[in-house]
Amino acid sequence: MTRSRSDSLGLLARADAARVAALMPDLPALQALRAPEIGTVMVRGRAGGTGAAFNLGEMTVTRASVQLDCGAVGHGYVQGRSKDHALRAAAVDALLQTSAADRIEAKVLAPLAAEEKARRTALAARAAATKVEFFTLVRGEDE
């Protein structure tokens, strides 16, 4: 498996909450180390795109931490306000450290990755159709 832990967590964070729930209807037996909590993260930007950091504004984020019966600990940070989403992300993160990793990769992560890729490709294709070439015309007074 080539997906890193941070890649998996990023994929889960960006995914639609309902889609994650559909791909993973049942949660494993777990204990919440940190109950799902809704909060914000201050998003930063850089002046001029590359310069000094500044505070752009906040986004909603939900986080949770869980421990499976086998002892594996997982953390989830997801965009938005779905506690269920954060809990499932944490559960996936924990399961990826167990023998269930391959099954979770095939059942949850691989479909999410494929769907995200398709979404991005569709967006890029739509954008590409609006790519323009501008020509400057010779103005009358120049002739």
Place this chain on the structure above:
Amino acid sequence: MYVAVKGGERAIAAAHDWLAEVRRGPQEQPAIHTNAIRDQLSLAVHRVMAEGSLYDPDLAALAIKQARGDLIEAVFLIRAYRTTLPRFGASAPVDTARMQIVRRISATFKDAPSGQVLGPTYDYTHRLLDFRLMADGEVPVDGADAEPATEQVPHILSFLNRYGLIETEEACDAEPADLTRAPLELPADRALRLQALARADEGFLLGLAYSTQRGYARNHAFVGELRVGMVAVEMNIPELGLTIEIGEIELTECETVNQFKGSRTEPAQFTRGFGLTFGQTERKALSMALVDRALRWRELGEDDMGAPAQDEEFVLSHCDNIQATGFLEHIKLPHYVDFQAELELVRRLRAEVATEEAPVQEAAE
């Protein structure tokens, strides 16, 4: 001064009940679902996110519905909700060079590397009402597709930068000041100014930006690049010991190229104005860039023309529409005690004048 009043509970409750009824509109019409607002009034949603300074399209849609479409009231609701949430931390600065492009245009470089992408824009439309939208609400939708580009799209101004023709934005990771945590103090550094402008009222910034174009501290702005698209947000998570992506947000970024004659220490080169905003909020990002550039007069060694857009105290103290509307609208609330005092003052002044004038009148008679 505002002095509390008592009473009026029944009238207030009835007023709020009526408000709820008016907000809903006639029962025979279907209620608007917040998903429909989020997806079909998306530019209103983006504006509420930008000025509410909270990226969450579902919440912004809810606020718009609750506020009967009053966007400043919606921004108010979002700002109030935000204060109830804990903050987990700050993200790494977003890398807009890695944006998935929805729109990317340049008014300065016709042949920008990676090309110009119009995206979903009202530019070049005829601004004619489309009555088909009123007739049955539906128009044929068949967007075209083309071979998708796969390469990253670099910032256009980085090409000018290569020849030293434009000032460099040196990366700096100093902890930026945060006006949501500490009151605004002047003079403000650029980071603090950009934060204030990013959440400022679009109309206020538009007016100021327009004033610079009309000659009040004119700075000859060209749109070097305007890009809209999806950007990943990364944050370091201490319990993981890892930096992960915690989401993906739509941003608008505008870089202007401005004239600069040079100073004693700097050769003649172009300078920059910068705008970055949540959502597809182009007018806001462009206005922000012009105002950012006008406010930079001191660090660039330019003259103070006495123009409003150059006046940091004026701009930063008045650009927030929630601060402004809070203070403005509070004068609608009962000020009976205040006014009573003013009334007595006016009566006393008039009485004094009448006493002084009385003998003169007698003499005239």
